[in-house]
Amino acid sequence: MASIFAFYFFMELVNGIYTIQGIDVAEIARQFGTPVYVYDGSKIASQIKSLKNAFSDTDVRIKYAAKALTNVSILKLVKQNGAGVDVVSIQEAQLALGAGFAPAEIMFTPNCVDFEEIIQGVELGLTVNLDNLSVLEKFGKKYGNTVPCCVRLNPHIMAGGNYKISTGHSNSKFGISVYQLQEIMQLANRYQIVINGLHIHTGSEITETDVFLRMAEILFGIAQDFPALKFIDFGGGFKVAYKQGDLVTNVYDLGLRLSKAFKQFYQSYGRKLELWIEPGKYLVSEAGYLVVKTNVVKATPSLTFAGVDSGLNHLIRPMMYDAYHEIINISNPGGTQKVYTVVGNICETDTLGADRKLNEVREGDLLVFKNAGAYGYSMASNYNSRFRPAEVLVVNGEAKLIRRRDTLEDLLRGQIDIF
Numbered sequence: 001m002a003s004i005f006a007f008y009f010f011m012e013l014v015n016g017i018y019t020i021q022g023i024d025v026a027e028i029a030r031q032f033g034t035p036v037y038v039y040d041g042s043k044i045a046s047q048i049k050s051l052k053n054a055f056s057d058t059d060v061r062i063k064y065a066a067k068a069l070t071n072v073s074i075l076k077l078v079k080q081n082g083a084g085v086d087v088v089s090i091q092e093a094q095l096a097l098g099a100g101f102a103p104a105e106i107m108f109t110p111n112c113v114d115f116e117e118i119i120q121g122v123e124l125g126l127t128v129n130l131d132n133l134s135v136l137e138k139f140g141k142k143y144g145n146t147v148p149c150c151v152r153l154n155p156h157i158m159a160g161g162n163y164k165i166s167t168g169h170s171n172s173k174f175g176i177s178v179y180q181l182q183e184i185m186q187l188a189n190r191y192q193i194v195i196n197g198l199h200i201h202t203g204s205e206i207t208e209t210d211v212f213l214r215m216a217e218i219l220f221g222i223a224q225d226f227p228a229l230k231f232i233d234f235g236g237g238f239k240v241a242y243k244q245g246d247l248v249t250n251v252y253d254l255g256l257r258l259s260k261a262f263k264q265f266y267q268s269y270g271r272k273l274e275l276w277i278e279p280g281k282y283l284v285s286e287a288g289y290l291v292v293k294t295n296v297v298k299a300t301p302s303l304t305f306a307g308v309d310s311g312l313n314h315l316i317r318p319m320m321y322d323a324y325h326e327i328i329n330i331s332n333p334g335g336t337q338k339v340y341t342v343v344g345n346i347c348e349t350d351t352l353g354a355d356r357k358l359n360e361v362r363e364g365d366l367l368v369f370k371n372a373g374a375y376g377y378s379m380a381s382n383y384n385s386r387f388r389p390a391e392v393l394v395v396n397g398e399a400k401l402i403r404r405r406d407t408l409e410d411l412l413r414g415q416i417d418i419f
């Protein structure tokens with residue numbers, strides 16, 4: 001049976017039952033309760049593999065952007081599949097270390113943190129990625145040529161799904177402007193800083209290969225002035241499909257063209273370098289499903305609401321980014337299609353999907369949100385004092401609990417009752 005499971009990289013409708021790796025999703029919901037995040041481990045593995053294949057022509061290092069989904073079992077799965085990790089806080093670094101990543105495999109890319117946190121990163125042995133001049137100066141003063149660092153550049157490219165998730169445009173807080181190259185060089189010279197990596201991450205949901213290649217051209221031009229490079233990091237932002245017909249990043253095309261350009265570059269640079277990428281969404285988005293239960297169906301004179309046992313506290317992307325997450329009624333696959341506005345149970349407008357055609361939704365039906373692996377649980381909160389969902393990972397045809405649902409103790413943990 002196991003060899004059959006390996007072919008299911010998505011939730012599939014088989015004989016009227018939605019399954020992940022052959023397991024009935026409704027059964028997972030019954031066993032672990034709702035709302036529950038369910039991740040398909042084989043999909044994560046296959047995404048890593050597809051990137052490795054796409055870049056097989058170069059010395060590629062995949063640094064999974066852990067902030068997309070930080071569960072320790074997910075981090076371990078990513079590591080088992082041969083990827084490193086990119087972290088944005090010292091706490092994420094500690095989680096990655098706990099999951100077994102070697103310090104050298106961990107790229108630390110913080111933004112606007114106290115210099116103390118950079119020092120902690122150095123002391124843990126991480127590759128430290130600096131994204132502003134004042135930090136670079138402090139770093140030089142403290143470490144001189146004894147600790148190498150990477151520099152995050154802002155290429156002034158507007159790229160990605162929208163302004164909120166774009167990080168490489170001229171008004172973005174991220175990176176050191178490519179127009180401040182002179183200052184970077186001056187600091188590097190003054191303090192003998194060893195800059196061993198250059199980094200650009202221009203944002204999320206970049207569909208055109210050309211944007212990455214334009215970024216690459218900028219980096220290659222700049223890289224000639226940095227003799228101590230070990231790697232160039234092109235960041236993440238590879239887009240996956242959220243609905244049928246969506247534009248996606250063609251990673252094969254990207255791998256082919258970027259590898260070729262990279263090779264040409266390092267030949268003129270004089271030395272072979274590593275090519276780093278930092279996919280978050282690409283590795284885990286499609287692997288994740290948020291399974292919820294319909295509490296109420298409420299018809300008003302204008303709309304029919306399906307009110308579910310979840311909300312923006314569990315999946316904030318629709319309200320925060322106007323993100324579209326496909327919704328499926330897995331309890332009634334043959335039902336007549338009707339139009340619903342799917343909302344949560346939070347005292348706040350928490351529309352998870354407006355005007356969705358779903359197979360008739362009845363109270364008690366299970367709805368599944370797709371693409372819930374990235375920035376789903378990791379952005380979840382206890383707003384309204386509700387519990388965060390459980391998390392389940394499906395590996396080798398088995399559904400395993402990787403985080404229990406919150407309890408009242410979790411809500412009170414850390415609180416101090418002074419009366």
Ligand SMILES: *Cc1c(COP(=O)(O)O)cnc(C)c1O
Pocket residue numbers: 065067068086088109201203204205235236237238278279280281282374
């Ligand atoms: C968030 C982030 C990523 C990953 O972005 P995705 O859109 O999820 O691929 C990569 N690198 C850095 C520095 C990030 O902050």
